[in-house]
Amino acid sequence: MNDFRSGFIAIIGRPNVGKSTLVNALLGQKVAAVSPKPQTTRKRQLGILTTDSYQLVFVDTPGIHSPRHKLGQFLNQEAQESLEGVDVILWLVDISVKPTEEDKQIGSLLNSTPRRTPLVLVANKIDLIPAERLDARLEAYQTSVKKEAKVVRISAAHNQNLDELTELLVSLSPFRPPEFDEEQVTDSYERDIAADLIREACLLNLRDEVPHGVGVRVDEFVERENGMLYIAATIFVERNSQKGILIGEGGKMMKAIGSMARKEIEEMGGRKVFLELRAKVLKDWRNDENAMMRLGYKIKKKKKTSR
Numbered sequence: 001m002n003d004f005r006s007g008f009i010a011i012i013g014r015p016n017v018g019k020s021t022l023v024n025a026l027l028g029q030k031v032a033a034v035s036p037k038p039q040t041t042r043k044r045q046l047g048i049l050t051t052d053s054y055q056l057v058f059v060d061t062p063g064i065h066s067p068r069h070k071l072g073q074f075l076n077q078e079a080q081e082s083l084e085g086v087d088v089i090l091w092l093v094d095i096s097v098k099p100t101e102e103d104k105q106i107g108s109l110l111n112s113t114p115r116r117t118p119l120v121l122v123a124n125k126i127d128l129i130p131a132e133r134l135d136a137r138l139e140a141y142q143t144s145v146k147k148e149a150k151v152v153r154i155s156a157a158h159n160q161n162l163d164e165l166t167e168l169l170v171s172l173s174p175f176r177p178p179e180f181d182e183e184q185v186t187d188s189y190e191r192d193i194a195a196d197l198i199r200e201a202c203l204l205n206l207r208d209e210v211p212h213g214v215g216v217r218v219d220e221f222v223e224r225e226n227g228m229l230y231i232a233a234t235i236f237v238e239r240n241s242q243k244g245i246l247i248g249e250g251g252k253m254m255k256a257i258g259s260m261a262r263k264e265i266e267e268m269g270g271r272k273v274f275l276e277l278r279a280k281v282l283k284d285w286r287n288d289e290n291a292m293m294r295l296g297y298k299i300k301k302k303k304k305t306s307r
Helices: 019-027 070-081 101-111 131-142 162-172 190-205 240-247 249-269 289-294
Strands: 005-012 045-050 054-060 088-094 119-124 149-153 215-223 229-237 273-281
Touching: 005 019, 005 101, 005 162, 019 045, 019 054, 019 162, 054 162, 088 101, 088 162, 119 131, 119 162, 131 149, 149 162, 190 215, 190 229, 190 249, 229 240, 229 249, 240 249, 240 273, 249 273
Parallel strands: 005 054, 005 088, 088 119, 119 149, 229 273
Antiparallel strands: 045 054, 215 229
């Protein structure tokens, strides 16, 4: 075990650059919710890749952005705290577009991290940009961060150059025993992943004005005697008008969300699932810290420093 490498890899980036898609692709299975909507990931989640010679623990984080509500503050806090005490920082960028203000914000954040922590700049979505423009676009991202960064070009959606990325991350990880059992692929409980998959189904099915106001609480999670998993969950929205859209005419939208989520949960757990969903209004919950806590999002207060 003396030559075994084990590293914690924080994956940071602005919303919708493909962080969860990358984690799922590296693990070869789905542990994180994915959708084309920004801010799909709301909490830090570990994805654990173990072989005979190494263990890479990926810390999937919410996208860093300019928050417009208290939930946004929570998401940024989750992402920033993930950079503490890790072995490698992986900055994932969408190379198909020019750097945004959020990318520059991340560059400033990375400049404040310890110099000894290796930084890997990963250019994702290389399949969406002409090859002759790639180097210039990369340079535009590199100028926003003062730390020296190793660069890898990938397409997470098409599994392109992921072996090269994995080899680099392993080489940057310290020699030490694994932190987790080899069978473990995430630190999230099945119940929590089910809630994320329900929310993912909402994001994929609902109109633009609704998804970010959706929160999911799993009320019951019970394995019945016949081996079937029974899940009852409540989907919260912020306004009555959103509740009508969520349910849909004759309940069609809720049925579509339930059907999609159930299939994903069954695939994750390898067993039949009976999923029961209901909709509720929790007025402006994204700006209500007590309501956020009910859904598992708690903003940490900054400690006052004595002079």
